[in-house]
Amino acid sequence: MLNRKWAAGVVVGVGALLLSACGSSSGSGSGSGSGGGAISLGFAQVGAESGWRTANTKSIQDSAKSAGIELKFSDAQQKQENQIKAIRSYIQQKVKVIAFSPVVESGWDTVLKEAKTANIPVVLTDRAIDSPDKTLYKTFLGSDFVKEGQKAGQWLTKEYASAPGDVNIVELQGTTGSAPANDRKKGFGDVIAADPKFKIVASQTGDFTRAKGKEVMEAFLKSQSKIDVLYAHNDDMALGAIEAIEGAGKVPGKDIKIVSVDGVHDALQALVDGKINHVVECNPLLGPQLMDLVKKVSAGQDVPARIETTETEFDQAAAKTALPQRQY
Amino acid sequence: MNTYARLVKHRLFWPAAALVLLLLGNFVASPRFFAVQFREGHLYGSLIDILRFGAPLILVALGMTLVIATGGIDLSVGSVVAISGAVACLWVSRLGDQNSLGGTLGAVGIAIALSLLLGACNGFLVSVLGVQPIVGTLILMVAGRGLAQLITDGQIITITGTHYRDIGGGFVATVPLSILIALAAFGISSLAVRKSALGMLIEAVGGNPEASRLAGVASRRLIWLTYVFCGLCAGVAGLMISSNVSSADGNNAGLWIELDAILAVVIGGTRLTGGRFSFGGTVIGALLIQTLSTTVYTLGIPPETTLLFKAVVVLAVCLVQSPQFRRKFARRSRRSVPVVKDEKVEVTL
Structure with a gap:
């Protein structure tokens, strides 16, 4: 209970910036308290800077729901300090896995060490980090x-x-x-x-x-x-x-x-x-692949250090067939 | 010699000289720079581009000029730009027929009404509640960006209506409509402030609000009015920007335009502390900023050094504008020249 209050405090603290994110975080927060048995995933998103990113967020939220994973979602509004705050709050809430798309490449060592000490595995999505210590995160999922x-x-x-x-x-x-x-x-x-x-x-x-x-x-x-x-x-x-x-x-x-x-x-x-x-x-729709990884990582299975999202190319004919189902 | 001295002493001389110098630099680098031709039935050329892409900045900066003249500042213009474009595009995209003139005018009307309202909110905070301008407008700057994202649902709304597209991308008698709108805004607002006592009253409020209040100037209402005007200008600029690319981008439209607008006002010789202002100077300032961007593209300056290049040019412009700097410089180079007693123009970077 205290944790949730504290989390609400963080959301308010991050402030009016989060107008758009509030809609999404309230949706994910409704996963009724500490679900017994369900894997909890803390995800710190970069922001909502483009249609691509919105599709990315939606994919993660939808696939978490269908995979039965309890998602705690936060939106950093392109600010590293907000992401670090969110990750710290996930550590306090003792989530099973933390995933995030780092805003910038460097400056993550301290907070990731805290996660490591708390025995919470970290998955990077979409963007990589630049750190000599490769043990700070389990794997990277994203585009090349x-x-x-x-x-x-x-x-x-x-x-x-x-x-x-x-x-x-x-x-x-x-x-x-x-x-x-x-x-x-x-x-x-x-x-x-x-x-x-x-x-x-x-x-x-x-x-x-x-x-x-x-x-x-x-x-x-x-x-x-x-x-x-x-x-x-x-x-x-x-x-x-x-x-x-x-x-x-x-x-x-x-x-x-x-x-x-x-x-x-x-x-x-x-x-x-x-x-x-x-x-x-x-491809922004990396939700299903991410949930798969989260399940494997929380079960203690080995995963490759780098996983690429499945991506294709479009010529005119391919575009014609793909267009009707394009959500973003 | 006398006319020359008077010309140099004119307070718009240095920004105008910088603009001309920059344009000449472009001409040297690319001899076709000044060429204006007819293509696809309209004017086409680099100079037209500068005016066309500079038009939204000119509008925003005109509104900002009056706010700054009262000693205030409006940081929320970028967000108002985004909201106005988002609302209008959302409205047009929901029309059964996106090409209907009535529907497009409705969209424009709603966006402008909303911009006026947002400006009025800023004005209320600053003039009635006495919130510091930088704080009061910061609220809308931050929250407004979120509001624009809510309206567009974080997506880019693309529209196909041709009437809406005309605001920023259309032509009237071969001249881009956006240039004409900016010109009209400049003409009307100049007449309004200079042919009536309005401009003088605004300068009085900016110079000394307490004294002008005691002298019977309705300073509160006047300050409120400048924020409403600023909101209106930003709203029209938002329509232009979204119309130019036939889409509304809640995340990026008008991002950082408040800083460019403030810079344009300052280059134009209006002091940030309030008081005397110059619409003409502001327009020159806005054109200078836009020319700077075009120069970067024309000269092919690599993106990594673009910001440094711009900073150096702006610094140079601000330095030559400063009488203290010119005096020191002149003394060093020609000791015999008597020191000209200039009017005091402070330059704030």
Whole structure:
């Protein structure tokens, strides 16, 4: 009882920021007290910064319910200190397993050591941490961003395999310094470096948003004399850039080919409409895989240190079949 | 020589010079920079881009100017931008026919009414309850972002209506509508404050609220009014931003625009402590900030160093604006030049 009061205090303390999260935490809190026998999972989410993240949260909540796992959910609003607070409260509540998507890569050693001392296994989802001590967490479940960038690059080299001249590429990067932006840039760059005809003529950050994607693409269209391909680190920037390309009197998907990463509903729609040429999936629906892992970890079974989410790629035909069931 | 001296002494000289210098730098780097052509039946070019993408910032900064002139500050404009866009897009997306003009106008009306209400809430907190402006508007800045996320359900609402799209992406007689809206807002508000006593009263309240109250100025009502105006400007900017990409993004729309707006006001020569203000200066400040972004894209400055580049330029602008700095600099380079007694313009970074 005291614990729940304390947890409520944390929620209030984290403050008005959590307006959106309150809806979700009250849903998970209704799992009536300390369920006898049920595995309890404390999950500290990054925030609700995008449609992708919302789908991620919903997947975790839904699959926890269907797997019979008692989920304690918190939303950190992109702040590391909030996540650390949430993890500490999970340790106090003596949950069986803690899972979280770290906001940033470093600074987790102290709180994870506390979890280790309390004998609570930790699972990282979606984003990794940077720590020399690999015993602080059991496993990492998430996407390989480098591989996503490589997939985009491989599609491009195949598409332009027989093209004679230079291929001028412009790149819309994600938020500067974020792991997906760094890795998707690297993976893509590594693959296209094999052939000198592929040239990245301009590369700027579009902050993962449509508005910035459009603004930066407008500038690219004016400063670059010839653009063949746009590589966007996420779908939203590609969708914004499409509007800029159309405004310049060019046909997206034909005059300028577009490849992007994520696979959200609107991008698959654009792919079906022929405005995007290729989408590499970054799967947010890792709930079922996570619950599986939680059961194994709490039963003391061995799990691999790194597990990748199942991900695919979309061309126009694949997008057509996937579109009706796309929830995000 | 005399006209030259007067020109240099004009308080908008230095920000305007910085803007021109920045534009010239772009021209040197990319000779096509000033080219404006017709494409797809409308004006097309980098200069048009600066105006078009700068329009929302100009609007927000105009509202911010009056609030700052009264000695206040409004941190909630970014959240109001997000809420306004979210409400309008939600409304349009629920229409049976997204292309209906009546439905679109309804959506715009609701969003603007809500923005006025949010501005009135800020004004109430500050002028009636006497909450410090930075604290009072911080509440809406934080809670408003959550509210926008609630409205959009954390998702990006995409709409297809062409009328709604016209607000930020449409053209009237080949000129982008967003530029015309910003121009109209500038013209109307300038006339309202300068052709009546309103501007003088606001400056009086900002200069010394107690003295102006004793002199019979209804300072409370006046302060309230500036927050309502600021809310309105932010709301229209929100419509523009969401319309430009035909979607509402509760998480990112208008994020940090309050800081850009405050910077634009400061570059424009309005003091953060209140008192004299200049709409013209604010517009130059907003355009300077937008030109800076375009410069980054045109020159191809890598994203890792973008913030540093912007900081250096802004610092340089603020330094040349400071009379104390110019005086010291002038003394060092030409000892014989007599010190010009400038009006005092304080620069706050």
